[in-house]
Amino acid sequence: MGDTGVQDFPCDLCGSDDCAEIEVARHYMGEGRLHVCKECGFVYVRRRRSAQAIADEWSDELYQTKYTARIPAIVARQTFVAEFINAEIGLGAKTVCDVGAGEGLFLDMIREDRFGADVFGIEPSGANGKLMGELGIDHFVGTIEDYAASGKETEFDIATIMWTLENCQSCLGMLRSTAELLKDGGHVVVSTGSRILVPFKKPLHYYLGPNEADTHAFRFSFNALARALALSGFEVIAHNRYIDNDVLAVIARKTETPSSHASVDEWQDVVGFFDRWHAETQEFYSGT
Numbered sequence: 001m002g003d004t005g006v007q008d009f010p011c012d013l014c015g016s017d018d019c020a021e022i023e024v025a026r027h028y029m030g031e032g033r034l035h036v037c038k039e040c041g042f043v044y045v046r047r048r049r050s051a052q053a054i055a056d057e058w059s060d061e062l063y064q065t066k067y068t069a070r071i072p073a074i075v076a077r078q079t080f081v082a083e084f085i086n087a088e089i090g091l092g093a094k095t096v097c098d099v100g101a102g103e104g105l106f107l108d109m110i111r112e113d114r115f116g117a118d119v120f121g122i123e124p125s126g127a128n129g130k131l132m133g134e135l136g137i138d139h140f141v142g143t144i145e146d147y148a149a150s151g152k153e154t155e156f157d158i159a160t161i162m163w164t165l166e167n168c169q170s171c172l173g174m175l176r177s178t179a180e181l182l183k184d185g186g187h188v189v190v191s192t193g194s195r196i197l198v199p200f201k202k203p204l205h206y207y208l209g210p211n212e213a214d215t216h217a218f219r220f221s222f223n224a225l226a227r228a229l230a231l232s233g234f235e236v237i238a239h240n241r242y243i244d245n246d247v248l249a250v251i252a253r254k255t256e257t258p259s260s261h262a263s264v265d266e267w268q269d270v271v272g273f274f275d276r277w278h279a280e281t282q283e284f285y286s287g288t
């Protein structure tokens, strides 16, 4: 492997270097470390490889050997998000770009015969691109940054980022590149299972998992996701009831000027949340 460009990053949302380690995460993350920003409460992996190295790991390692969207739990959560989008802003006759489209199963679900969307996928994995081709889905093989830089003229009504924003190297980079793909007044939909500061939905060893820490560099509360969207030129217009759902799904409209979402999370609250989660996991679920 060549230069993987490993470096330490400041907080992606506010730029501060002042952070605290979430020490209980060490029990579950191997060599990886998880930090919380003392300025704004954002939870992130400080030490990361290059965007390309992380995209390559998802393409070459995780997708090929560990991950597939073809299981009932993932079909269920994708169905939930499709119904949520359709209820809030409608999918029929809309042009929809899925950023990090994977095997194309979400796009397959929302296109003509079911929800009526006109779909396109952006996906770094060539193997996944081939699967999309077999489904007859138009697509681009590369990262969102590659696509934005390729000078494509397409402007979409809706961009979806499904369980992907937490897995990239720069969450603001991904959102800002996505904004460039949208029509004025278009919408981005972000869904993530990395929701925090709400009731625990799974044991901590399932949540933090065994993969390299930087393949899952961000953990979003609603406040953190709303701020990331505001900083990238979006205004939140809808979200699901995430407090008792595995999914945090947010719909935001592209705006002329960056808006602001002032609410931050107190970093001590974040540390306390992970401390309680660790204690409960150890007490009740450590053998599972």
Ligand SMILES: [Zn+2]
Pocket (backbone or CB within 6 Å): 011, 012, 013, 014, 015, 016, 037, 038, 039, 040, 041, 042
């Ligand atoms: Zn911060």
